[in-house]
Each structure stands twice: as C-alpha cells, then as structure tokens.
Amino acid sequence: MDSSRNRAPAPEEAGRATPLTGRTEDLGSAVEALQGSTHVAVLLLGDSGIGKSTLLDAVVAELESTVTPVRIHGSSSLTNVPYGVLGPFIVGLPVQEATSQLAVLRTFWSGLEEERRASQKPLLLIVDDAHDLDEATAGILVELAAAGWAKLLVASATRPGLPEPLLQLWFEGIAERIDLRPLTQGQTADILERALGAQVLPNVTEILWEASEGNPLLLSGLIDDAKNDGTLLQRNGVWLLARPLNSHGDRLTDVVRRQLLRRSPQERQALNLVALAEPVSRELIEATVGEDPVAVLIEHEMIRVTPAPYPQLRLWHSIYGDTLRNLISPARSLQLRQSLLRLMDSEPTSAEGLLRQVSWSMECGAEVDDRQLLRAAVLASRLYEDELARKAAALVKDPELQVAARSVTARTYFNTSDYAAARDILEADFAKGLSVAVLLTGTLMWAAVQAALGHSPADIMDRAGALLEAGERLARENPEDGEEILSATRERFATMRAMVFALAGEYPESAGPEAGVLDGPPANPLEAAFRLALESERLLVQGKAVQAFARVSEALESAGSGHDELYFLAEFLVARATAAVIHGGDWEAAETLLAGVAAGPGPNRISFGGGVHAAHGIILLYQGKAAQALNALGAALESLRLADPQQLFAVTSSMAFAAAADVGAKDKAAVFLADYKAAPPAVSRYLRILSQMAVTYGKARLGNYPGGIDELRALGRPHGDGSTPGLEFDSLAFCLALGDRDAASRLLELQPELEGPRAAAICDYAAAISTDLPADHLDAGKSCEDAELWGFAALAYDAAANGYRAAGDTLRERMAMSQRKRCLDRADSVSGQEQEAETDALGLLTRRERDIVALAVRGLSDRQIAAELHVSIRTVEGHLYRSYAKLNVKGRDQLPGVSPP
Known part of the structure; x- marks a missing residue:
C-alpha cells in the first residue's frame, strides 16, 4: 500500500534524477541503524530541497530485498485531521470508530500484517514529509515501532520539525537522527559533472554552489534555468557562465511558488516586502504586517535577521529574491512600495539598500532623483549588474550628471570587453565640460579603453593633450579658480600617463628603465600605485x-x-x-x-x-x-x-x-x-x-x-x-x-x-649539466622536486640514470629511474596513486594547511576549525582552497586522512 500514490510530486522530487551525491556516509548510517537491533527508527531531517526524499529512496533501495516497504506521506492539508494520511489503510473502518486510536491501530495493523505475511519480510514504514503528520498518526506509528512490529524510516523538514511522539523516540535513544547538511563545493562539482557531462569551469561550480547554498533542489533549478536562458553555455567542450545568474527562471519560480502556497497571506506579504526592499528594517516590516508573521518566517528559515543594534531582514535564500519580485505585478509592487514609504523616515543607510530601493522604484515606474539614479548606476556597475546600471544611467536627466552617467554605461561595456562601444561613448565627452569635475569624468576609463584597443602609450598621451588644452581654456574662463583647475587637470594627466605606461609595462623616453620612476614625485596615491606597478x-x-x-x-x-x-x-x-x-x-x-x-x-x-x-x-x-x-x-x-x-x-x-x-x-x-x-x-x-x-x-x-x-x-x-x-x-x-x-x-x-x-632550481640543473656528474644530477633532481618543477626534475633524474648506466652502477641507475618515474607520475597526475604518493602530496602543504586539513578530515566545519585554531573563517576557507589545489582534489570528501604534524 502507498498513501501517496495519488498525490502530486513534491518539490524535492524534481531533483531525484540526480544520482545520490555526498550522502554516502548518511546512507550507510541509516542502513546500519535499520538493520541493527538497537534502533527502531531512522529520522532524516533537513531543509526543503536538501535531498531528504532522495536519501530516503536510496535507503529503501538498499533494504528492498530484506524488508516489506510501506509508504506513508504527510500532507499539509491533512495536518489537522486525525489519522487523515492513514485513510487508504483504514477504508473499512466504520465512521463511528474513525477517531478511536485503538480501532485505527487494529485496522491499520491488520492491513500491514497481511502484507508482511505475503512477503515474509519485516515491515519498514517509510514516512515522507513527516512534519505534516497529525499528532494522532504519529502516535500510532510510534506505538508500532516501540512494540517491535515495524521499523520506521522518516523524513522531515527541520522546521517546523517532527511531531512530538516521533521526536520522543530520539530522546529515548531508540531512533537514529541524521541531519542532512548542505552539499560541499566538491560535491557540487560532482553533480555538475554528472549533469553536464563535460568540463566545467571552476568558477561555474563556485558560483552555483554559493547561489544554491549547497541545496540540491535549488542547484538543480539553477542549472536548468541557466541552461535554458543561455547563461550557462558550452563552448568547445567547456561549460561556462556568460553573465550573472538569472534567478527567476521557470524551475526556480515553480519552487518558490510552491513555498508561497504554504504561507498565510500575511506571511506572503512580509516575504514580498523583504524581497522588494532587502535589507529592510525588521521594525518596519513588523509595523506593516505584524510581529507574528515575521516570527514564523524567521522560525521556518524563510527570512533571516542581521545582528543588533539595527536588526534588518533578508531572505534566507538570496536567490529567491528575483523570483519573488518577478511574481509581483507592477501595480502590486507600487502599492507595497507606498505602504512601506509611508513608514520610512529616511533613505536606506547602506549602498545595497539604496540599490534595491532605486531598482524597486524603476520596476514600478516611480520617479527617482537623478543623484540617486547615478549613485545606483555606479554601484550596479561595480557589482557587474550591467543591465541595471545602464537602465539607471539612461534615466538621468540632469545635463551636469549625464556625463558621469554615460561614463558608467561605458564601464558596463568595458566589463564585457566591448571596448569599441565604450570608446564611442567616452570619446564624445572627452576633454569637454563646463566644470573641472565634469571635465575629468571618465578620463581614466578613456585611457584604459585606448590601451585595450591597442594604442601605444605615446599615442594615447598625445591624444590626451586635449585634456590639458581644455583645462587651460576652462581656467581662462574661470580665472578665480584658474590655479585649482590647472592643478587638477595636470594631476589627472600625470595619473593617466603613469597608468598607460604601467599597463604597457614600458617606460616613457623621458624616464628610462635606469631612472626607475616617471618624471617628478607622484601627485596622488593612484599615480604612485601605477609607478610602483611599472617599477615591478x-x-x-x-x-x-x-x-x-x-x-x-x-x-x-x-x-x-x-x-x-x-x-x-x-x-x-x-x-x-x-x-x-x-x-x-x-x-x-x-x-x-x-x-x-x-x-x-x-x-x-x-x-x-x-x-x-x-x-x-x-x-x-x-x-x-x-x-x-x-x-x-x-x-x-x-x-x-x-x-x-x-x-x-x-x-x-x-x-x-x-x-x-x-x-x-x-x-x-x-x-x-x-x-x-x-x-x-x-x-x-x-x-x-x-x-x-x-x-x-x-x-x-x-x-x-x-x-x-x-x-x-x-x-x-x-x-x-x-x-x-x-x-x-x-x-x-x-x-x-x-x-x-x-x-x-x-x-x-x-x-x-x-x-x-624556480630560477634557483633550474640553475641547479644547469650546473649539473656543466659537470655532467650523476650525483650532481641527482641533487638537481631533488632541487627541482622541492621547487615542484616535475618536468625538469624528471630530466635531471634521467641524466643521472644515464650517467650511472655508463658507469655500470646498476643499483643507482634503478634508483634514479624510480625517482624519474615518480616525477613523471606527478606531472601526469596518474590516478590511483599509492599511499606513498599521498604522503608526498601532503608534504606539499604548509604546517597550517596540514592542521586545517586534518581537522577537515575529522569532519569539523569551517566555523568549528576557525574556533579550534583561533583564526577567521575566511582564513580557513583560503587554506582549504589552496590545499585542494595542491592535493589535486575537489573537496573535503577526497582529502587523504592525515593527522597534524
């Protein structure tokens, strides 16, 4: 029997086609617990979309030959109906007995026992979405498990969590609880390789992992939507992202829509307001929709709160934002905006808040101040939100600000290497303007674009002379500010000069390499930085x-x-x-x-x-x-x-x-x-x-x-x-x-x-060539190995082997050939290396990296490792990233077992 045989597919099931990834240990623990005599139940808990149903199915598949599986599925519509989900099992029960626990238990057990006798295998009750079970049904299931009549395999969302009777099994120590964690970056890479079947750029994995926050359902939706809209594309066998992820495609929209259907009208309004205005004051949202809906959304991890003293609300999954905003009509969006603005007494304090507010205003057709538009355009371009930056810049009406707006637009084209389009915009404004601020706007970007288009530094600076001429003209027209204008334009000209020569890595004729600097002291930190880069x-x-x-x-x-x-x-x-x-x-x-x-x-x-x-x-x-x-x-x-x-x-x-x-x-x-x-x-x-x-x-x-x-x-x-x-x-x-x-x-x-x-090791090899002594070649090979120059190390060991062969020293010849082979293996990255090779690889790590890898192998999270070693989480992440590269692994699950040195 199966109480879910007529139900619609749950959202999590959308990702079931993906093979089980990253859950091997969880799968083994669940199977072992159900096969043993200590536990009567296994409880799988995790967020929506984390893969509970997938793991549940995998456990059933492992045990299928030894149990009689019976499926029961929780339903939110039946949460308040006693024994509602047991309807298919108790259809013969008289109506007057439908609320009797004893009668329900007897009828339910009778049907189960009939199936058990037919199969001659122990019963396994499989309960999905157990958080939607009514307390009465949960009590029946616990009675069966506690009496030893059946074992339970239960999957539930972490919030609101399991009904009390099922949770009690864990408190009593007769249920194994498994909390499913988000996928690691390495596990995400495995899923992408299986889903796409070709080479995937590492930054694609990183971006999708961060966007999905390790949630398999969200990851699956992001992959499908990105492929469908051309954001994720394959070129010459390589999968890459052509632009930032679009998080309101069909798959993600369906996921979010299903989430919204489970929420009350007040909770939906709160979610919409947070999506439209995030980050937004908690006090402001609570004043609009009330405290209870906000508290429920926080408890169910739909929204999160930033720390005091000024708590702000954000969506728990940031990728839900675009999807939610896309589901709101412009008229409804404008209505929500007006309801929120009435309660606001100031503009957003953060740059992100400003960008969201301006974007929201543009989406619903509200008027925005030109300076706010320009600030938003600049911020959007810095965040590579090119479409938003261009839209905001195009709405600027003030002639004095339009030059800066066009400069921002040019930058968005520079972002995507469309230098010709950027040049056309910047050329129209170069060396023009009625104020020094406008005159200097976009000049550095103009010079960078010219360099990107292949113009020589001398040619660029010759054309940049127009800026000095414009500054002199402006100074004559404004004699009271003449010195300030001339100083500003000359300083900008000097900075441009330093920049274009630094980009080209060439010294101007007036300051050759022996001088080490450009003419005169630098006028500002930016010019100083370019001079140092050129000196480098x-x-x-x-x-x-x-x-x-x-x-x-x-x-x-x-x-x-x-x-x-x-x-x-x-x-x-x-x-x-x-x-x-x-x-x-x-x-x-x-x-x-x-x-x-x-x-x-x-x-x-x-x-x-x-x-x-x-x-x-x-x-x-x-x-x-x-x-x-x-x-x-x-x-x-x-x-x-x-x-x-x-x-x-x-x-x-x-x-x-x-x-x-x-x-x-x-x-x-x-x-x-x-x-x-x-x-x-x-x-x-x-x-x-x-x-x-x-x-x-x-x-x-x-x-x-x-x-x-x-x-x-x-x-x-x-x-x-x-x-x-x-x-x-x-x-x-x-x-x-x-x-x-x-x-x-x-x-x-x-x-x-x-x-x-690198130079020291290669020169050691050169020195060995000059003496041509086998022992010197051996030393050179070790030197190249220490420098991780496996190709030169192999050449040195080969020369050593040839020398020993000529001398008739067979033993040392074999030793040199063995070392040569080891280096070639390292160069070729042969899979299935022996433990000795793993030990060699671990020798590439610094002491701190070995400490962090050892703790990671023990299962500690990044946060726990940071606390253990008294370092920041970012430091832990950086060391692990470098360790993965050195060990040629994709993530924690591939790390060799080590202990701290």
Missing part, C-alpha cells in the same frame, strides 16, 4: 621576481580602494603580482593571490575568472604538468572569449599552444596557434615577449622548426645585450626544456641576477 615590471624583466612582488604589493597598499572609474585596478595589480610570483616559482603566494580573486562576488569571477584559470594553467605548464595545463588553459580561453578586461587572451592562447605541443596534440595546437595569431597582442611588454617565447617553444616542440633555439635566445635579449636577465632566463628555460644543453652555461652566468625558487 622593470624588476621582473631584470629577473628580480622577489623585489618585483614587493613593489607591486606596495602598489596594492598605495592604491587603496573605492576607485569607481578604475574598478579593475585591484585585479590589474594582482595580475602583475601573480606574474612576478609565477616567474619566481612561489606557487603558494600565487595561489593566495588567485584565491583572493576567486573569493570575490560571482559576477566579478565571471569577468576576471578567465584570468585566474589562465594563471593556474601557466603554473601547471611551468611545473611540467602539460596535460593538466592544456585543459586549464583551454578552458580559460573560452572564458576569456566572453570577458577579458586584463587582455590576457594572447598569452593564454600561446601557453595553450605550448602545452598542446608538449603532449603532441597537433590538432589542438593548430587551433590555439590560430587563436594567438588572431588575438590583439597582450598589453604588457613582458607578457607580449613571453607569449612569443611560448609560441616559438611550441613550434620547436612540434618539430620542423630548426631556428627555434636561436629565436628564443633573441627574444630573451630584445636590446641585444644582457640588460633583461629575467626575460633571458625565461627564454633559456624554454631552451633547456627543448634539450638545448648549451643554454646551461649562460644560465649560470645569469644566476647572480635571478631571484626565486
């Missing part, structure tokens, strides 16, 4: 990777935050810092920098995520992990095709070409080479030359390119002298990887000029 690149070209990183770190501190025009400033500086640490081979510092970008808001990761993936791919290539690098770089290219604010496509395609050549993938190599040739060159001089080196290396690796070595050497010495040891090191490292042993002597000459573990 000069040091990088000279091989001073550690000093280069220090300079750009100073730039990050000097720049500060809040630069509305140059929203990409922090990412620009992080990219320069990452180039320095990758050149030097400080992989841990690189991962820390990249994790910082990856921890940004979802839309930020869509715009800058391609650069993060590209950096990971270049690290893998330098480490000798060509196959992994090929996948990472290929995926990064697909992301960069959509948005490339750092202009990294050329260097990424060149490195992808080199990786494809390394693994002999000629067809892929040809595609990447075509991509490189079609792309505008990288803005940075260092990256332009590095790209050319990677292409030359790839051509030589593929064969039939006899001049490759000479070309690489020439690229490392662009001035024909030894003034660029950093570039020369990169070129000689490529030569050495191609088997050019003659490069070793020049590398040793450069060694005193070079910094960083």
